[in-house]
């Protein structure tokens with residue numbers, strides 16, 4: 001057995017609540033989002049988790065979630081690396097639009113393809129594959145080496161930057177990734193083998209309501 005990798009999507013943001021495409025825009029967490037991050041942190045504290053390093057994106061909703069979790073596990077001054085490689089997928093021209101308005105304009109199916117497919121980018125934005133093209137190298141060079149050294153690593157990031165990572169870790173196909181939604185504030189605890197494959201995965205919370 002090697003180290004531990006914990007992935008957690010940020011708590012509900014102001015734009016999640018307003019049902020707006022967010023991408024690289026930078027709204028803060030809602031009250032519920034703060035509570036979700038606290039619940040995720042508490043689950044990790046109950047699990048007995050102590051981290052060696054934390055990684056987060058350049059966006060405040062993920063950074064705040066990271067901070068709340070580290071407070072809950074009693075590690076508020078832990079080394080935290082922020083990098084835009086972990087940012088949400090860039091939603092391009094859809095950023096700031098209402099998701100229901102987009103469905104009315106372009107149809108349910110097209111919007112679902114833009115939101116969840118592997119390789120169809122939204123207009124002017126990134127597909128999941130494009131997002132992976134920056135997330136995966138960063139994982140390989142900056143995150144994975146620390147896990148393989150036996151460290152416990154927290155990654156607080158976004159729905160789609162984490163879907164790109166989960167796709168590789170869980171060996172999901174392009175068809176399977178279409179159906180994967182990550183819940184906000186629910187930690188996924190991966191133990192990795194020394195060859196970087198997954199030895200075990202535990203989800204500390206309920207993923208079923210994710211959309």
Ligand SMILES: O=C(O)[C@@H](CO)OP(=O)(O)O
Nearest residue numbers: 020021022023088115159
């Ligand atoms: O708006 C966004 O940036 C993301 C995450 O909230 O939305 P989606 O669920 O469409 O990937």
